[in-house]
Amino acid sequence: MTNVRAPEADPFGSPAPEPDGQPRGHLTGGASGSAGWLKWAWRQLTSMRIALILLFLLALASVPGSMLPQEGSDPAAVQQYFTSHPALAPVLNRLGLFNVFAAPWFAAIYLLLFTSLVGCVVPRTFRLAGSARALPPRAPRNLSRLPRSASYATALDAGQAVEVAARVLSGHGFRLRRPGGASEPADHWLSAEKGYLREAGNLLFHLALLGVLVSVALGGLFGYKADRLLVQGQTFADTASALDEFHPGRFVTAADLAPFTIRLNQFTAAYIAAGPQRGQPASFHAELSYTARPGGPSRGYDLQVNRPLSVDGVKVYLIGHGYAPLFRVTDARGQVVYDQATPFIAGSSGNFLSEGVVKVPDAQPQQLGFTGVFVPTAVDVGGILESVFPAADHPVASLIAYAGNLGIDSGVPQSVYQLDTAGMHRLGAAPLLMREGQTLRLPSGQGMITFAGYDQWVSLAITHDPGQLPALVCGIAALGGLLLSFMVRRRRVFIRARAAGHGSTVQVGGLARTDASGGFEAEFASLAAELRAAHRRPASRPDSAEGK
Amino acid sequence: MSRARRRAAAVMAAVAAGVALAVVLLTGAANGNSSGVTDIGGNTSAVLYAAGHRPLAPEFSGTTLTGSRLSVSAYRGKVVVLNFWGSWCAPCREEAPALAALARTYRGAGVAFLGVDVRDTDASAQAFARDFGITYPSVADPASVVTMDFTTVVPIAGTPTTLVIDRTRHIAGAVFGAATYSELATILATVTRG
Structure with a gap:
């Protein structure tokens, strides 16, 4: 990212100290072999070239994360991939390509990049801090060789001329350096430098960059992500066993979760009813009641897409919705063994034709299972049910019933959206087609099922990222520092005065160390004119030059 | 240099x-390894807390599956086996016969069994209790609020979890995941003795 030892040596070989002192790439001869190699490796690792290569590798390594389904975000899609690519999937799995961001090779790249950046930024920060305090170099002998120079005669003697120039330049905020000690008593010169804010900006950029890295790490270690599907009328508490998906950071324990509860009072989806956009969503509103802690006051919130709820440092986003048909199942013995809203998931066929599974593990004498669809606005097209509108204007449920062994009693967890029919037999040939409120008898005297209505559900993404705010602040600071270091340029002005006749000859030289924007020429011209005017004044009364 | x-x-x-x-x-x-916690039989999912390291169980009350009020304070002075379960949860169905058998064994031994029915409905939960012959009461916890309270003192990561609470209302043992008869019997032997 940054070159540790950018060539900042003075263009005219002045003795400005190179703060690090060491010539680059030079191996110290006295050091033992292994230490030398170690040093060489360290220098390579912290070089800009390697940092860029690592950054590129990191980008490259995250490509499979977006091309292939990932365990963390969509385990069902990974299963799907395994069934459709039985030969390739195990190989990819061995390489960790289904969980890229947790793979060791990904961590290796990340840690190497982190090391490279820290190893680059920390020494550079020291160097910049030194450079921001440093004095300008001594004035070169021949100022006319500098990119900008001017020369004129003045009535003032050489010492006075330098004094006057010093006053003018320090009035412009230049940092000054004069001949030190008695080494050159006859030498009248002055070095002035301005634009140290550039180094401060650079320093800020580097420190903020470290801050971003630390913030991201903090977020990963102390944050968590979770998902929860919530049906109208349901409440859930933010605790691990109430979450459908829970991905805690390394230092997050079950007791660290913010103890809020959220109830979904009502979900409303409005759809465009006519025109070419018919069926497109117009708005989603999830009316929530929430308490920040158990027994606390209940507050309302209108949750919308891109309008998350903030509670106790946690953000809750609305990320999906669907229908949950209400089924009531009575078993062969006349007991109501199932009576609840069952979330169905919208399929790809559009208009919220949704698929789902009903499992009745405690029906007697046999367990019952149903797979089927919920059709919000149903139309029979040649014997096939289709949904023509996403709102539930004419809801219909169509289920296929199974009896036998659900395979759930052995203790192996199952997906609630999949029915394992291996131990079951199908009841009847035709699907059970029900309008709202309709009850049907199950074949073979297995009981009956009622389609009692429907509720809607929302899926919520719950994220806690304590690194977010510091990362934002550091990001802004880094940008500010970068702008500062781009916009401010360091420029130097040198003065030499030599006795000539009754007065002296003044030489002014100027140099911009970085002048990408090219404004130094005008600045130097105006400075030179001001100096010349100051040197034309007859007397050397200190106040006269300073007052302007 | x-x-x-x-x-x-x-x-x-x-x-x-x-x-x-x-x-x-x-x-x-x-x-x-934090001190005061002993794994049972090398199984990290079943633990015993030594005296002095036992977290205090939160108070709670609620409505049972049959509609009556239940407060845990009614069990003062008894050892309580508190089982977090749900009829939808496969490992809960696996452990249910063991819990039913233990409840029968310890009837009259000063050990009370109590369920917390997590994310469930009354119809399904009652069918589960009938099916597995579970006669002890369960508090309905559809919103996992009781579970959240307990999570502040014991790391309940999922359902099922079974806690054994001693006579002074301190949690003396826990099984995370499906409990076996022998795990719970081991914990109960220690707790009822002490």
């Missing part, structure tokens, strides 16, 4: 130490 080299070496060492620390933290190599 040598000062600069020494400083460079110091920076190098500091960064290397930082990275090593990060690696340790990220890979969780610093996984110590």
Whole structure:
């Protein structure tokens, strides 16, 4: 990212100290072999070239994360991939390509990049801090060789001329350096430098960059992500066993979760009813009641897409919705063994034709299972049910019933959206087609099922990222520092005065160390004119030059 | 020159130490065993808390599956086996016969069994209790609020979890995941003795 030892040596070989002192790439001869190699490796690792290569590798390594389904975000899609690519999937799995961001090779790249950046930024920060305090170099002998120079005669003697120039330049905020000690008593010169804010900006950029890295790490270690599907009328508490998906950071324990509860009072989806956009969503509103802690006051919130709820440092986003048909199942013995809203998931066929599974593990004498669809606005097209509108204007449920062994009693967890029919037999040939409120008898005297209505559900993404705010602040600071270091340029002005006749000859030289924007020429011209005017004044009364 | 080299070496060492620390933290190599907690039979999912290390169980009350009020304070002075379960949960169905048998065994021995029915409906939960012959009461916890209360003192990561609470309302043992008859019997033997 940054070159540790950018060539900042003075263009005219002045003795400005190179703060690090060491010539680059030079191996110290006295050091033992292994230490030398170690040093060489360290220098390579912290070089800009390697940092860029690592950054590129990191980008490259995250490509499979977006091309292939990932365990963390969509385990069902990974299963799907395994069934459709039985030969390739195990190989990819061995390489960790289904969980890229947790793979060791990904961590290796990340840690190497982190090391490279820290190893680059920390020494550079020291160097910049030194450079921001440093004095300008001594004035070169021949100022006319500098990119900008001017020369004129003045009535003032050489010492006075330098004094006057010093006053003018320090009035412009230049940092000054004069001949030190008695080494050159006859030498009248002055070095002035301005634009140290550039180094401060650079320093800020580097420190903020470290801050971003630390913030991201903090977020990963102390944050968590979770998902929860919530049906109208349901409440859930933010605790691990109430979450459908829970991905805690390394230092997050079950007791660290913010103890809020959220109830979904009502979900409303409005759809465009006519025109070419018919069926497109117009708005989603999830009316929530929430308490920040158990027994606390209940507050309302209108949750919308891109309008998350903030509670106790946690953000809750609305990320999906669907229908949950209400089924009531009575078993062969006349007991109501199932009576609840069952979330169905919208399929790809559009208009919220949704698929789902009903499992009745405690029906007697046999367990019952149903797979089927919920059709919000149903139309029979040649014997096939289709949904023509996403709102539930004419809801219909169509289920296929199974009896036998659900395979759930052995203790192996199952997906609630999949029915394992291996131990079951199908009841009847035709699907059970029900309008709202309709009850049907199950074949073979297995009981009956009622389609009692429907509720809607929302899926919520719950994220806690304590690194977010510091990362934002550091990001802004880094940008500010970068702008500062781009916009401010360091420029130097040198003065030499030599006795000539009754007065002296003044030489002014100027140099911009970085002048990408090219404004130094005008600045130097105006400075030179001001100096010349100051040197034309007859007397050397200190106040006269300073007052302007 | 040598000062600069020494400083460079110091920076190098500091960064290397930082990275090593990060690696340790990220890979969780610093996984110590907290004192006062004993695994049962090498199974990390069943633990005994030594006296003095037992967390105080929160008070709670609620409505049972049959509609009556239940407060845990009614069980003062008894050892309580508290089982977090749901009819939808496969491992709960696996452990249910063991719990039903233990409840029969310890009837009249000063041990009360109590369920917390998590994310469930009354119809399904009652069918489950009938099916497995579970006669002890369960408090309905559809919103997992009771579970959240207990999670502040014991790391309940999922359902099922079974806690054994001693006569002074301190949690003396826990089984995370499906409990077996012998695990719970081992914990109960210790707790009823002490």
